Amino acid sequence: MLPDKCSVTEEGKQCANPPEFIVSIVDRKDEYMVGVTCGKHKQIVSGKIGILQKEGKIHDGTINFAPVKAVGTDCIHGDEEDFVQIDMKNPKSLN
Structure with missing residues (x-):
């Protein structure tokens, strides 16, 4: 999982842009x-x-900027049978 914003902070404000490169x-x-x-x-x-x-x-070495790539997979599905409901009245029981 990556941060959803650029790591740079300028004048006390974090950059709001999404990351484009892994450094x-x-x-x-x-x-x-x-x-x-x-x-x-x-x-x-x-x-x-x-x-x-x-x-x-920081370690000596070459600075590398790798483009962030979206990754998809066929093995993760959001079928209804995959969801679990939690009974908030009785936290120990799962439906």
């Missing part, structure tokens, strides 16, 4: 996700990560 750091053997960003803030995020890497606060 990660790739080194020789591993990849670390560090956030998500919209297209508008891609350069700002890249610059900030570069600064944090120079300060030793």
